[in-house]
Amino acid sequence: MAKIIEVKDLCKTYITNKRQNNVLRNVSFSIDEGEMVAVMGPSGSGKSTLLYTVSGMDSMTAGTVLFGGKNISALKPTQLAALRLDEMGFIFQQMYMLKNLSVLDNIILPARQSKANTLSAKEKLERGKELMRKLGIIEIADNDINEVSGGQLQRACICRSMINSPKMIFADEPTGALNRQSSNEVMEELCKINADGTTIMLVTHDAKVAAKCSRVLYIVDGNIQGEYNLEGSDERTKERALNNWLLEQGW
Numbered sequence: 001m002a003k004i005i006e007v008k009d010l011c012k013t014y015i016t017n018k019r020q021n022n023v024l025r026n027v028s029f030s031i032d033e034g035e036m037v038a039v040m041g042p043s044g045s046g047k048s049t050l051l052y053t054v055s056g057m058d059s060m061t062a063g064t065v066l067f068g069g070k071n072i073s074a075l076k077p078t079q080l081a082a083l084r085l086d087e088m089g090f091i092f093q094q095m096y097m098l099k100n101l102s103v104l105d106n107i108i109l110p111a112r113q114s115k116a117n118t119l120s121a122k123e124k125l126e127r128g129k130e131l132m133r134k135l136g137i138i139e140i141a142d143n144d145i146n147e148v149s150g151g152q153l154q155r156a157c158i159c160r161s162m163i164n165s166p167k168m169i170f171a172d173e174p175t176g177a178l179n180r181q182s183s184n185e186v187m188e189e190l191c192k193i194n195a196d197g198t199t200i201m202l203v204t205h206d207a208k209v210a211a212k213c214s215r216v217l218y219i220v221d222g223n224i225q226g227e228y229n230l231e232g233s234d235e236r237t238k239e240r241a242l243n244n245w246l247l248e249q250g251w
């Protein structure tokens with residue numbers, strides 16, 4: 001399987017009040033096309049920072065990240081912005097929807113912004129609606145974003161992340177603000193999207209969420225301490241095995 005992400009010796013240092021915080025320390029790993037990888041670890045260990053530097057949302061201090069073979073730190077800011085818009089999708093716990101737009105208009109916004117998306121305005125609208133139908137939220141298309149539930153809004157965010165048919169989705173605690181039922185529904189949708197071929201990397205604190213992935217990376221102090229492959233047994237067995245492994249990691 002081809003690699004979609006190749007990370008070598010990635011470092012990220014923040015300087016706050018003249019103090020140096022080495023958040024990522026020589027992290028190396030790769031992700032194959034079609035994988036669904038969870039990043040877990042203690043609070044403050046660098047999970048979100050890893051997601052943001054690997055996806056080019058934040059700059060790195062040292063190291064290399066190849067996305068589909070392209071060295072993202074060699075790209076100009078406009079090229080990197082286009083890569084993020086056209087080939088990557090993003091989902092956040094905080095959702096970040098624009099308040100003055102309807103749910104559907106929020107979903108199709110990245111399609112309107114993309115130069116690579118050659119669909120007509122009408123076709124973009126149709127694709128947005130088609131995604132909303134798939135995720136079972138078409139009835140909220142014209143609603144304001146404050147008129148829908150958290151679970152519905154996160155499913156809308158999944159639609160938005162898929163609007164430009166990205167190669168890969170990066171999700172930072174996509175279920176973090178949801179109750180168990182909504183969390184299960186959102187994960188079901190992400191698993192379907194992954195089964196259809198989109199690679200996913202997600203940060204989570206929830207072992208139930210991670211158990212639905214194909215691999216888990218466990219980060220401690222800015223380094224990958226261990227990784228775990230979830231083999232194809234039933235959900236409960238996977239979850240139990242993952243929980244045991246997480247205990248060994250110090251979870």
Ligand SMILES: Nc1ncnc2c1ncn2[C@@H]1O[C@H](COP(=O)(O)OP(=O)(O)OP(=O)(O)O)[C@@H](O)[C@H]1O
Pocket residue numbers: 014015016021023041042043044045046047048049050
């Ligand atoms: N923009 C920033 N400026 C300065 N320091 C930052 C910034 N973002 C993160 N950090 C620091 O980097 C470290 C790692 O933060 P990060 O959010 O990546 O951890 P995390 O593992 O995702 O944590 P959590 O599970 O609590 O969300 C923390 O010490 C944090 O304070």
